[in-house]
Amino acid sequence: MAQEYFLRVPTILGLQGTTEIMAEPSLGAGTTTDKRVTFVMKYYDVAVKVGKAFGLHPLSILAQASIESGWGTSALATQNNNFFGVTAYGKPNKYWTGAKRISKSSGLPFRSYKTVEDGFSDFARIITSYYKEAAKVSSNINAYAQKIAYSPYISEKNGDNRVKYRALIIQSAETILVIAKKKFRPLDH
Numbered sequence: 642m643a644q645e646y647f648l649r650v651p652t653i654l655g656l657q658g659t660t661e662i663m664a665e666p667s668l669g670a671g672t673t674t675d676k677r678v679t680f681v682m683k684y685y686d687v688a689v690k691v692g693k694a695f696g697l698h699p700l701s702i703l704a705q706a707s708i709e710s711g712w713g714t715s716a717l718a719t720q721n722n723n724f725f726g727v728t729a730y731g732k733p734n735k736y737w738t739g740a741k742r743i744s745k746s747s748g749l750p751f752r753s754y755k756t757v758e759d760g761f762s763d764f765a766r767i768i769t770s771y772y773k774e775a776a777k778v779s780s781n782i783n784a785y786a787q788k789i790a791y792s793p794y795i796s797e798k799n800g801d802n803r804v805k806y807r808a809l810i811i812q813s814a815e816t817i818l819v820i821a822k823k824k825f826r827p828l829d830h
Contacts, residue, residue: 680713681820684724687758692779695765701779702761704814705789708806717742722754725764729753736763786810 684706688699709725710718717723721742729741729750740753754760768789769776775788789795790807 676712676714677707677816678820678824680707681817682824684713684757684761685821685824687761691758691761691765694762695769695776696779697765697768697776698779698782698785700782700814700817701785701810702765703817704782704786704810705764706761707813707817708809717751720753721751722757722760723752724757724760727752727760727764727767734763734766736760736766782811782814786814 681703684703685699688702688706691697692699692702706713706718706724709715713719713724715724717726723742729739729752733739736759737752737754740755741750742753743750752760752763754763768779772789772792772794775785775792775794778784778788786807790803790810795801795803795806
């Protein structure tokens with residue numbers, strides 16, 4: 642299922658099928674925990690903390706991270722704390738030291754972060770700096786999904802699909818809300 646899910650997910654670079662964005666293989670028989678539950682339980686608090694720091698709703702952060710990282714199972718997420726497929730272009734900043742991973746399949750450089758919080762924070766910094774219209778409506782997942790999907794964040798030129806990306810953000814957010822309500826307090830600021 643993980644592979645099928647990620648094959649239909651658009652990425653900002655159109656890298657469907659590359660090793661960086663493909664979900665890691667399952668841990669094998671006997672593993673019964675749903676990766677979506679594991680993802681929410683593991684990264685919920687980080688999204689809340691980063692969301693408060695940047696004024697972004699944590700649900701928007703988690704929903705986008707789930708899509709871009711195959712629910713936290715991609716090689717970029719597990720090995721480089723890069724849950725959003727952020728490329729290693731631009732200058733280092735408070736959250737990114739300049740470390741990178743070169744894709745074996747595409748040759749593109751991707752940012753490598755010291756911690757999950759650094760990766761989430763750099764993403765939030767990018768959204769609040771360059772996608773301000775989406776950031777302003779992050780507490781409304783439908784509006785956020787619309788704004789980010791129809792912004793330059795998505796490039797149909799690279800094979801991305803704006804309609805599908807918008808729908809996936811909303812679908813992932815609904816799944817996250819169900820899990821969060823069972824396991825945590827509601828995802829509110």
